[in-house]
Amino acid sequence: MKIVLDTNVLVSGLLKSKGNPAQVLALALTGAVQVCHDGRILAEYAEVLARPRFRFDPRRVRDVLIKLQTDGVSFTPPYTPLDLPDPDDEPFLAVALAAPADYLVTGNTSDYPPGKRRTACV
Numbered sequence: 001m002k003i004v005l006d007t008n009v010l011v012s013g014l015l016k017s018k019g020n021p022a023q024v025l026a027l028a029l030t031g032a033v034q035v036c037h038d039g040r041i042l043a044e045y046a047e048v049l050a051r052p053r054f055r056f057d058p059r060r061v062r063d064v065l066i067k068l069q070t071d072g073v074s075f076t077p078p079y080t081p082l083d084l085p086d087p088d089d090e091p092f093l094a095v096a097l098a099a100p101a102d103y104l105v106t107g108n109t110s111d112y113p114p115g116k117r118r119t120a121c122v
Contacts, residue, residue: 001033002073004041004096006089006106007048014049014056014064024105028068035072036099040091042069075099086111 005028013025027033042065048054049061077098082090089111096104106112 001103002036002099002101003028003033004036004092004099004101004104005068006092006104006108006111007041007044008107009105010045010064011048011054012107014060015054021107025064028071029064031071035068036075036095036101037068037072038075038077038091038095041095044088044091073099084111085113 003024005024009021009024012019012021013023016022024033028035045068046061046065049056049065050058075095075098077091077094080094082093084090084093092104092106093112095101104112
């Protein structure tokens with residue numbers, strides 16, 4: 001199964017070891033699901049996970065990012081304006097559509113209006 005993992009799920013999965021985000025992250029890290037990404041998504045992951053307010057262990061962040069990059073699948077979607085409420089979310093939907101991913105996993109479904117997506121956000 002191919003997924004696109006929104007940054008908010010990645011952060012939540014690292015903050016708390018229990019709950020849906022942690023389970024999704026565990027599936028990604030064990031290879032049970034394949035995370036689709038592009039350079040913009042990987043850059044956002046790195047930038048957000050390095051924020052001091054989260055106090056993540058830099059070694060853990062490095063290990064997670066390496067695992068997601070090497071075990072995941074990189075896509076270069078064609079540039080198509082998606083007109084989302086937050087333009088920073090466009091790479092996630094663009095990769096999900098280009099992959100095609102089975103799911104775009106997010107904790108913020110309002111970031112991806114139903115008329116803009118092919119599959120349901122989880």
